[in-house]
Amino acid sequence: AQSVTQPDIHITVSEGASLELRCNYSYGATPYLFWYVQSPGQGLQLLLKYFSGDTLVQGIKGFEAEFKRSQSSFNLRKPSVHWSDAAEYFCAVGPGRNNFNKFYFGSGTKLNVKP
Amino acid sequence: SQTIHQWPATLVQPVGSPLSLECTVEGTSNPNLYWYRQAAGRGLQLLFYSVGIGQISSEVPQNLSASRPQDRQFILSSKKLLLSDSGFYLCAWSIRGSGTQYFGPGTRLLVL
Known part of the structure; x- marks a missing residue:
C-alpha cells in the first residue's frame, strides 16, 4: 500500500541555520514526489516536485x-x-505512470524558526 | 492561468444542520478534483476525488457526500453535520496524468 511518513512532527531551528525535513515513502511504482508548504489558515503551496531525471530538484x-x-x-x-x-x-x-488518480500525504512537519 | 476558488472561507454551523461547500476551477478543462479534510494538528485526509462529471470516488465512509454537477465545479455536502465534521476543508485540482495537484484557499468549518 502507498504511504508517506514524515517522522518529525515539530522542528525548531534558528534563523540562518540549515534545515532538513525528512520524508519516506512506500509506493509500488516509480513515484512522483512533492513537497508542499502551508501557512496557518491557508491552502497548500507547491514547493517542488520530482518526476524523473536529476535526483536533486530545486524549488x-x-x-x-x-x-x-x-x-x-x-x-x-x-x-x-x-x-x-x-x-x-x-x-x-x-x-505515477500507472495512471492512478490519488495522492498520498504525510502527516506534516511544523517548522518553528527562532530569531 | 488556472485558479481555484472555495467558498465560504469560514462557516459556523450547528450540529444537525446541512452543509454545502463549493469549489470551482478556472482556466482548465476536465480536471481531476479532490476534497480533503485537515483536522486540527493532523495531516490531510482524502475524502473524495472525481475524474469527470458525475464520477465520484469516496475514500472514507462518513457523514459527507460529494457531487460534480459541472466539469469545473465540485461540491461537498452533508444532510446533518456532526461535531466531528469540524475541520479545514481543502479542494484541489490536477490535470489528469500531469502528476501535480493545486490547492484552493480552504474553508474552515466549525460545528457547534
Whole structure:
C-alpha cells in the first residue's frame, strides 16, 4: 500500500541555520514526489516536485529536495532558514505512470524558526 | 492561468444542520478534483476525488457526500453535520496524468 511518513512532527531551528525535513515513502511504482508548504489558515503551496531525471530538484523560496531510491526518501533542505519559512510542510506521493488518480500525504512537519 | 476558488472561507454551523461547500476551477478543462479534510494538528485526509462529471470516488465512509454537477465545479455536502465534521476543508485540482495537484484557499468549518 502507498504511504508517506514524515517522522518529525515539530522542528525548531534558528534563523540562518540549515534545515532538513525528512520524508519516506512506500509506493509500488516509480513515484512522483512533492513537497508542499502551508501557512496557518491557508491552502497548500507547491514547493517542488520530482518526476524523473536529476535526483536533486530545486524549488521555490530556496528549497531543494533529493530523491534517494535506495532509501525511499525525499528529504527537503534549505541552507539558511528565514523567519518567514515558519509553516507546516507536507510531503506527498502522486500518481505515477500507472495512471492512478490519488495522492498520498504525510502527516506534516511544523517548522518553528527562532530569531 | 488556472485558479481555484472555495467558498465560504469560514462557516459556523450547528450540529444537525446541512452543509454545502463549493469549489470551482478556472482556466482548465476536465480536471481531476479532490476534497480533503485537515483536522486540527493532523495531516490531510482524502475524502473524495472525481475524474469527470458525475464520477465520484469516496475514500472514507462518513457523514459527507460529494457531487460534480459541472466539469469545473465540485461540491461537498452533508444532510446533518456532526461535531466531528469540524475541520479545514481543502479542494484541489490536477490535470489528469500531469502528476501535480493545486490547492484552493480552504474553508474552515466549525460545528457547534
